[in-house]
Amino acid sequence: MQEEKEITRMSMEMLENDVLLDVSEDLPRPVPAISCGTESYNGKEYEIPLATFGNFSFIQAPPKTKKSFFVSLLMSTFLHKEIDGITGDLRGHRRGQGHVVHFDTEQGGWHASRVMRRPLLMSSNKVENYHTIALRSLSFKDRVDFIEYYLYDKLKGENIDLIAIDGIADLCADVNNIEMANEVVQKLMTWTADLNCHIITVIHSNFGSDKATGHLGSALYKKCETAINLKANTANHGQVTVECKMSRNSSFEGFDFLVNEKGLPKVQGAVYDILKDYKKPF
Secondary structure (H helix, E strand, C coil): CHHHHHHHHHHHHHHHHHCCCCCCCCCCCCCCEEEEEEECCCCCCEEEEEECCCCCEECCCCCCCCCHHHHHHHHHHHHCEEEECCEEECCCCCCCCCEEEEECCCCHHHHHHHHHHHHHHHCCCCCCCEEECCCCCCCHHHCCCCCCCCHHHHHHCCCCCEEECCCCHHCCCCCHHHHHHHHHHHHHHHHHHCCCCEEEEEEEEEECCCCCCCHHHHHHHHHCCEEEEEECCCCCCCEEEEEEEEEECCCCCCCEEEECCCCCCEECCCCHHHHHHHCCCC
């Protein structure tokens, strides 16, 4: 018993540098992975983060509300640096050398390929290090194990900027199992902390509700940086409204998007009028 206590004490001692926080230190603002508009603070203009490195966000919506199109829009924004007032920050010191990884758990190869090709079609930049992976054929446990293998072994856990997991519910057997839900969310928190990346997740809303599905949805909401809600625009047929349901930062202003004649997501109008004078980070 004494030996076990000593092993535990030594383990906790090794963790001290990782968990102790010096509140007297003036930490820099989080670096946005994706931002949407700007705000003034102490006489300076800052991007309003939709997503920052070291955190995860989730997108929730009823079925058939173009969730995958919105994921494509965010991924292409990151690869492209700016689309329709949404800005992807590629961390200037890397100049786009970081990895962007897109996992799809729901669709077969043909449909997943169409979704994952959109960011390439929307980006005018030369795209490198964009990884596209379809996990539908795997069990929920194998999906988790493969994601960890790909991030930590294949990519060596280095220079990973942005990850999308569309849909997060397929990483557990039962979204209403509290223990399983917490395990999935803990994985997200561990991956984002270890890799200093941002993870975008996608989950369905409960039928007739604006709440994300099951205990998993509740756990995601408690721990995420940004919760994004999509809903059909009843006034403008074919358009989808994007709302910031919750953010640990300033909330970004909502906007609409539609799918254009080329089958690509397109923001309707500028997110902010000020964007015409907006100073891009690069």
